[in-house]
Amino acid sequence: MNNTQLLLSLSTVLFCLGLVGVIVRRNLLVMLMCMELMLNGVILSLVTLSQQAASTTGAVLVFLVFVVAAAEIAIAVPIVLLLARRKHTLDADAFSDLKG
Amino acid sequence: MLTLIVLLPLLGFLLNGLLGNRLGKAFVSAVGCGLPILAFATAIAAFQSFQAAGAPLVETAFRWALIGDFAFEITFYLDRLSSVMVLIVTGVGSLIHVYSTGYMKEDASYARYFAYLNLFLFFMLLLVLGRSLLVLFVGWEGVGLASYLLIGFWFEDSVKAAAGKKAFITNRIGDAGFLLGMFVIYSTLGTLEMDEVNAAFAGPVLPAVSASLIGVLLFIGATGKSAQIPLHVWLPDAMAGPTPVSALIHAATMVTAGVYLVARLSGVYMHAPEASEVVAVIGVLTAFFAATIAVVQTDIKKVLAYSTISQLGFMFLALGVGAYGVAVFHLYTHAFFKACLFLGAGSVIHAMGGEQDVRKMGGLYRKIPWTFGTFAVATAAIAGLPPLAGFFSKDEILWFAFASEAGGQTWLWALASLTALLTSFYMFRLLWLTFFGKPRMDEHTAHHVHESPVSMTGVLVVLAVLSAIGGFLSIPHFLEPQLPLPAVSGHLHHFETPLIVASVVIALAGLAAAAFLYGGDGSRAARMQERFKGLHRVLSGKYYVDELYEAVIGRPLVWISDRIFLRLGDRVLIDGSLHGLTGLARLTAGVLGRVQTGSLHLYVWLVLAGIFACLAWSWGHV
């Protein structure tokens, strides 16, 4: 297989691993990190294809995705901290108050 | 001018209805009586201009609807027949309005009474002056409405209110036939104007529709409105209303609307021998049937109610044998003496402080002489004693029932004569029981018996005079150009004088029988009643017709309405389907709500499933 196929396959595998990681892991922080992995997978495919097309549009989009990821982490982690302070645990199964 | 005649009573209704309570009894009386009197004066003026013109007056008020090529217009039409009718309606109507000012003086709902009475007059005038069957039908329904409102005038009493409902519903059943008749006429002849309908049947080529079918259907409507068998049951109950209402609506005008309808469409009936036969037979049977019931009634108004049904039967008998003008003549004279009788009965009730049972009356002739005098004249008129009005009109009916070539048969004449005998008998019975003999009332009532005020006795005198001389207005002769008298076969002519003599003898025989049985102390009547106990019971129970209707029609209807429509249709089907829908929604929500477990892992797993589904779908469809 050529490089493009390799990298795109890698990208999809990283995305799937991240998604499954959110499903199977119980620790909230680990779930957040798996979401970051998903994001990385997507960025890889963006970069690959933008390099193929030789356009800076893709690179700019990647940069914006970085910014969004940073902002997202900046908010998500404090939320997790607050939740952990309330329930004194990081276990995702403890947070089922919205049941029913 | 014709429009003015119709609109004056409507104005009275609006003024009395809206402002009457505020402006007091004097205003209500002035408007309530003044406007009908004005309408009567206008009617006379219209009549004179009709005489001068020589041709029917036609006045279009406005166009109601334009459907396709056909324009439904509100048109008023004054020809010989409707001029006779409009004079009776406004004339007798005005007299009864004046009488009401005295009779209803102490009633709390004085303004409402006059408003309704004026409303009735408006609709009745629409009925008689309308050119099209549609306008007549509007008037027909309107008088039914006014009758319901006035019968149930004292609606706080549920029995009286029920009587009003009975009248209206029975009328509606007849109206179904009327409507079907109108549909047939319109679909085959293309017009509802009554003069055009008559003309269509008068031409050399008859329309391709059975005249008898139209005749029978319209007659069904007439049986409802004019209380013939089998829809006569509402009229006796209608006596629950105030007595002037009984006089105006249920004696002089509204119940004659059926007679007017058949007479107006005489062109159709002349070509419908089967329908005419039906009319005549039902007329004479009703007359006999009602007369037999009247013989045993003890309420003064009920006797007069059955008498009205009987006299209407006579009118339909005349219509059925082709003597349309004679029927209208009898309508005319009947309006005079029956109104006089009813108003006289009202005067008696007024004098007796509300008592209506004749078994508690007696010996009143000295105490209320004016009422007695007018009542006696009217009783003689209805019995057919010459030279009073009833003699002329009833005799003509009997003659044509015997001799008319358009359906006269001997048995019709025989049954009608027997009915005339019964009529004379029960009317004089009523006179004797009410006014002669020893007083049978209690002390308290006896003290209070007093003559009625002039507003009431004056009207009684006018009507009695009209009952006496009314026969000399030769109405059939006046109507002959429009409503020709039927031909009489030559060999029957020599029966004419013997029949006249026979009818006089019959009237006198009735008088004699009543005087014999009820004169003196009335014990002979009591012994007769003992001997014929069974017959007396059946007659008192009015042949149990009401009970029959209740058992055959009333109870099954109530059962169907309850079991099928209420329990099955409404509760199970309609409510059930709605409840089923909500139940379904609740069920679905319950099932779908199980997705929300509060577990984040499940939600993300569902995201994965969703991504997969989208991919799979896009492959199938891209």
Add this chain to the structure above:
Amino acid sequence: MEQALLWFFALAALAGGALMLVLRHPMRVALALIASMLSLAGIYAMLGVHVIAVFQVLIYVGAVMVFMVYAIMLLDVRDPSFTRRYAGYLLPGIAGLAVLAWTFFHAIGNSQLEAGTPPATTAFDVQPFSAAFLNEFWLYFELTSVLLLAAVVAAIAILKARRGNHE
């Protein structure tokens, strides 16, 4: 040579991702993620997109992952999620992984992807990049600054709420 390096970095990224699912201690999971990200940065560099490679290391590893490490160190990790790593959805998750991965590979296998020629090395240098960024895409630049402002405000709001709860 370059091909082998590319493969090496690819496998390293894959290994890091897979390890994330298996390791117990969140700190070790964070380190696996960092390793994966650095491998990705290497791949970007090999592709010639140096700007992105540098930003990957600076922003992602240097800011985002450091923040995550701070958070992990701040919180007590000896809770039920430490002893039992996996939620109830382990088996459905793995099944889902298999299905999804197969779907994606099916898509990639069926599509025509060119080998691609590496572009001129100056295409993704800083200077052309920033020129494009601030000329053509200045609107998105401004919008992202608004987004960052919103993030700052949100963080302060959370901070204030925490202070409010304490007092």
